[in-house]
Amino acid sequence: MAQVTLRDIRKSFGNVEVLHGISLDIASGEFVSLLGASGCGKTTLLRIVAGLESVSAGSVAIDGREVTPLPPERRDIAMMFQSYALLPHLSVFENVRFPLRMRRLGSREAQRDKVAAALETVQLSHLADRRPRQLSGGQQQRVALARAIVSDPKVLLLDEPLSNLDARLREEMQVELIELHRRLGLTTLFVTHDQEEALSLSDRIILINAGRIEQQGRPEEIYARPATAFASSFLGSANLVPATVEQGDHGPVALLADGQRLPLAPEATARGPATLVLRQEDLMLQIAGSEGLRATIATRVYLGGRIRYVLDLAGSRVSVLAPNDLVFRRGDDVCLAIRPQAVGVLPT
Amino acid sequence: MSDRAENLLLLVPGLFLLTVAFLLPIGQMLVLSVSGPDGPTLQHFTRFLGDPFYLGLLWRTVRLSLIITVICAAIGFPLAYIMAHVGPRQRLWLVVLVILPLMTSVVIRSFGWMVLLARSGPVPELARDLGLAGRSFALMNTEAAIVIGMVQVLLPFMTLSILGVISRIDRRLEEAARTMGCGFLAAVGTVVLPLALPGIVAGSLLVFTLSASSFVTPSLLGGPRLQVLAGSIYNAVTQTLEWPFAAAQAVILFAGILLLLVPYIQLTARRHG
């Protein structure tokens, strides 16, 4: 298992630069997610580590060795594609054996043992003789996974592997990936646009925005303390409300557009115009007259177990989730309460 | 080796073959068509274009090709329409029906017509039995025979060309026309036919080109007295051994085809561009 080092990676397609100087280090055995919206460059970055794309500038090193000029077949990697890319004319067994054959790893018997072990790990031993087209989507995905781990690569690269699965299968596979990583400890680079997925799987998240690293850190850190407006809106379901922070009698206070005042935690040192980050799950919805900020119900969205209310708070739209035993209607006045410690403050 | 080098390596044998064994022969033919004992000359062309016999031959070739093309289109369109609208099993049989003659040798097919249209053949017999013709009626060695034989040979080309286009027409357009009050035939005429036109035109070009350059069927079914351009070329090459003259005739044929193809390509390019 290795560390991966990227130094100042730049990539242009024609005249368009899509990666603007990305540097990062991945420790041996770490599970790192590249998280971002479509088109932010995360897949390009992954393909650069794989060697499927060349760099316009910068360097890639795996296990201390510079691999930038090397093609994928000479890097000790394994990659799982979004569409699985199983070879249709080979059986499941032969598909999983393919990397061992191509890299000429071990004797035929040794290869057979490794394939059997990999299939055992993904629980597909009983389907070893089938062809890919005879398998379901979830099973094909497992074959792709087995194929990726069988050669014991230095780096495991996963390109949005769970996007094609339905919600239930995706949750199952996420659990399996976590188990697999715990057992094998492979250095893993995982690309996704789904923040919940990144939060649940990763040791570290790298949030990418328009070809640059917006923020990186452990999932708990990023979620609790998003550093920018983009990070806040991408991770967790945050509401952004403009305000002015002043020094009040008992500590910092945020002054909203309609004059309401919201007490802040003493740690909030910024003063002046700012953006407040109010997460949906931190907001408590109460009937009018209770303690808290005054707001009006604009829209109600029934979600089954819960209801989402979109409120008008001091001229901003704010979403809140509430249990479905509280029923408000459009136009009702309500109160929003939030602990001062849960309010994020981003100076503008 | 880079990606580009690998692909180049894969292409080179084919490109080499095409250049050496395809382009060069055509070039040689062009050169020969203007060659004379004292250097480049147009005498072969003037000989052809100045002689009423040869002009008559050219006219017959063009005339017959036009007739063949029209008949193929008239039969091909309904056939393609039907093929596009039947179920998959029936369509498969129809495809086989259309492809089978296409894949047998043209010599064999012409032979079949020779038998069918001879004086003692079943078709004239039938005509006589029905009282449509006299005792010594034969279709062999007539222009009609050439047309009949060529239509059978070329109908598959027209049909497949039109079928390709019709199968891409949205079925619901016809249905919409029907709900707006069109009868079945009217719907076909106002919706399918205009949309199928590119296929009909492409097929017509193909059929016209193939029939204008056709040799085996016209010579077997038309006989030596009803020569077409291709037959004249064959004569000049094998009987009278006047190769430059043969080359000139081939160039005339080639030019005629290009005359049709070039505006067609420009028209379709503009529509797609």
Add this chain to the structure above:
Amino acid sequence: MVRAVPPALRIAAWVFVAATALFLLAPLVVVAGVSVSESQFIAFPPDGLTLRWYEEVLASDAYLAAAALSLQVAVLVTLAATIVGGAAAIALHRRRLPGSDALATAFLSPLVLPTIIYAIGMLMLWSALFGPVSLLTLALSHTVIALPYVVRTTLAVLAESDPFLEEAARTMGAGRLQRLFHVVVPQCLPGLAAGAFFAFNISFDEAVLSLFLRKPGLTTLPVQIYGQLEFSPDPSVAAVSTIMIGVTVLLIVVIDRLLGLQRFASP
């Protein structure tokens, strides 16, 4: 099926299809019929049934020599066209070279040029460079006209293949040659095979090229038949022709198994 077709039209349609079917198949049926006729003269319907014409054909030196030549050429053509055309199709599919579209058109161009024009050119060039024609001339020229068919069928199969397979193979350690043999060629195998059978059929049945590029002793089967037809044919010609039809039917069946003939119903 478009419903609400007036029943009269539907009947007319089936009559039309039947008539067309008859028209398209009649010559082939007739030839087969003549081949078993007792009479010395070509007649249809056949009077009496016999297989003696087939016996004559199979004992005739001229026909056997022609068949042998046709087979030799066809095998050479099949090999050459499949390898050269397959390689070209793979390169064209990858579209890494500038002008891939123009190149693809170039490879399909022999389809557009009338065979007679090509035949003359080939004869004249060969005579000018090498003198008398030979089996090589036939094989070469047949390969040129068969090439587009192989390219077309192979490209069609490649177009439907997963574009990520080669990349995946690279991440699994496959080098260039390995990728070609283990991924690309297996991918287009049905197209290659179908193209090969097309090539065989085209060469075997090819008449015009072979008529121009012949000399005594260099007669293919279609040329032999043509020669017989110009003079006074007896039913042995029909017997040979029927055998050739049989070969064609076999090839169609094989191509259907490999590729599915539905492909030709919609390009």
